Amino acid sequence: MTCTPGEALFDRIAARLAARFHGLVSVETARRLVTDSYRQLHATARVDAHLVVLAERFAAARLTALAQAEGRLDKPVPEVLFVCDANAGRSQMAAALAMARGCGRLHARSAGAPRRRRNWSWPSSTSWPRSGSTCRLSSPNR
Structure with a gap:
């Protein structure tokens, strides 16, 4: 038995996401994105108990990626x-x-x-770090 969430639930989620990403998307766009995220997850889900929550998280991740790609979010x-x-x-x-x-x-x-199948070879050894070298990660706040 498949239970599809009500339209009002998707509307509330869309309103939350539109407020969170104010200026990036409208409520209507957020609604389409939430619905699309839900459909994508539902298509492959074997258990649909928490699909609405996961769809909201998926839509938020997609909006975050969009905002970062456009330079609107650091x-x-x-x-x-x-x-x-x-x-x-x-x-x-x-x-x-x-x-x-x-x-x-x-x-x-x-x-x-x-x-x-690809026709390629490994890059020359000069492009790889020398043995024993370390990679240091620096925080953007430093």
């Missing part, structure tokens, strides 16, 4: 994207490790891409 810490082309979980592990080692000084995301 990023509190640097962001790193790890992509795995084999969908083997490597990007998720790399992102988790970076977040753990970063101690809040960075935000890591992971993504998967469809596997494709």
